[in-house]
Amino acid sequence: MNAKTDLKLRDRDVELRWGARGTARATIAAGLVFENISHAYDGNTSVENLSLEVPPGEVLCLLGHSGCGKTTLMRIAAGVEQQVSGRVLINAQEVSGPNVFLPPEKRGVGLMFQDYALFPHMTILDNVTFGLRALDRASARDEGLALLERVGLNGYADDYPHALSGGEQQRVALARAIAPRPSVLLMDEPFSGLDRRLRDNVRDETMTILRETRATCIMVTHDPEEAMRMGDKIALMRRGRLVQHGTSSELYSNPENVFAAKFFxxxxxxxxxxxxxxxxxxxxxxxxxxxxxxxxxxxxxxxxxxxxxxxxxxxxxxxxxxxxxxxxxxxxxxxxxxxxxxxxxxxxxxxxxxxxxxxxxxxxxxxxxxxxxxxxx
Structure with missing residues (x-):
């Protein structure tokens, strides 16, 4: 049995630490504005007249119970869903509104899904470089390898997703999301599938990489501790409405109502x-x-x-x-x-x-x- 196979038989998420492996390349962060957004599924309101501003480079955590509208709002920002009314602006440019709707690939937005959504028939390297179509093949490969090195997986470039553990797949998904250097990165409960033993380490390393890229980030979570650890600001939602928006200290010390207080x-x-x-x-x-x-x-x-x-x-x-x-x-x-x-x-x-x-x-x-x-x- 060779050393690589032996390593895969162990709990690699505990044994492997990301460490300092270079620096993720910076992007030009963009401001993101939701202006009076409303959305409905089959006549049932999912987001109601919500307005929110995310400055360039800020990490915002959308927090709330399942079904409160936080993932829908993130999908509206990405262009995967279209609101019933209101506008979305990225860097003061309207990307979705009554007369404008830019598709996701035109928005400069990166997406990281809850289930990672890696392509099972593609190698790890090909997954990471999937969004680098503007680069020639050699440049895309160099970029992909550099990102894999940053997340501690440069030795697995030619493997396939099924060979990786959950924590390693999360790292690949993060590398793929930041590869095109998006000005806005959207993350849908990116740590929910990880074992509790791994979550703290992976969250800390993810935050380090986000700071390196300097991208504006919206992260969806239902975990108040995670929101307080990760977010520069928190937007607490309930039944499609914004309950309170501010720093973790503001929401904990000065909640608007009992619902907000009980969340923390x-x-x-x-x-x-x-x-x-x-x-x-x-x-x-x-x-x-x-x-x-x-x-x-x-x-x-x-x-x-x-x-x-x-x-x-x-x-x-x-x-x-x-x-x-x-x-x-x-x-x-x-x-x-x-x-x-x-x-x-x-x-x-x-x-x-x-x-x-x-x-x-x-x-x-x-x-x-x-x-x-x-x-x-």
Whole structure:
């Protein structure tokens, strides 16, 4: 058995690291604008009056549950789908609108699909050079080999996709997408098919290559952690609409509503009423700065912002129904009288608390979010 065959029998996605293998060639990034985009499938709205701007060189993550319209919006940018109304502009040039529709190959856009969509009858090198038809054969081969070297697969140029693992196929798909040096790169859940052990390494290396190419990038994902790690900005979508657009810090710290807040963190939700003393809730009175007396609100407390403690100066409010050690944290489930749902807290081990104990509850103000009840969702 030769060394190459032996390597293929192992988990190469773990053994092989991309490392520094040259630099991907830079492109000229383009700005991308969605202007009042609406789209429907068989009369069912998939995107509704959505406007969004992506500056040149920015990595934008389209985030949301399955069916929220994020992939449809990406396909509209690519020219694979055509909107019902609105316009798409690339570098201030209208590429799709009421009177204009440029096909995908005329837009300077690169596509990387969720299933990688490699051609099974073509070698790895031929897959990578597929979009380099403007170059002569020798130049295209040189370009393709350089890209394969950059993603750590230069030894597999003459193999076929079926011989590669999932992580290696993802690298080939990335190399093929950036080969024509697109001004805008569109990626549809590019890491969803990878084992969790590989995902972090592949994501980090992909980001390095994206920065090297300097292309504007839209990445579709349903994973909030991935969006926060990858995106300069995040566009959170729901039912075809844009819920919130901003940096990961902005969306986490200042969500527009409970839906946005719950996308980035587990939450304890409580009803509250603003009184002269503050916001009255099942876990006590919280500060009511900025809220009018009599207002009904939804109070959200992140689990690590709910602070159980042995009763002392403060009376017991709840009882620990369950407590589990999970390594760096203890997970607590707490029952509170007058609140129909259990509350969840995360604490460092060594608190001295245990299941069955009565506890007082404090909150960390930076982990408390308050929304008007009628606009919470």
């Amino acid at each position: 963190s587990e939450l304890n939700e409580l009803e509250g009423v603003v009184t002269g003393a503050g916001i009255e809730t099942a876990i006590g009175t919280l500060p009511a700065e900025g809220w009018e007396k009599g207002a009904h609100v939804t109070v959200c407390v992140r689990p690590h912002g709910l602070l159980p403690e042995s009763p002392g100066a403060k009376p017991a409010i709840g009882r620990i129904a369950n407590m589990r050690f999970v390594g760096e944290m203890d997970l607590l489930t707490i029952i509170v009288e007058g609140h129909h749902q259990t509350l969840h807290a995360r604490m460092r081990p060594g608190s001295g608390l245990a299941a069955g104990m009565d506890v007082a509850l404090e909150t960390d103000p930076q982990d408390v979010l308050i929304f008007a009840a009628e606009n919470a969702h």
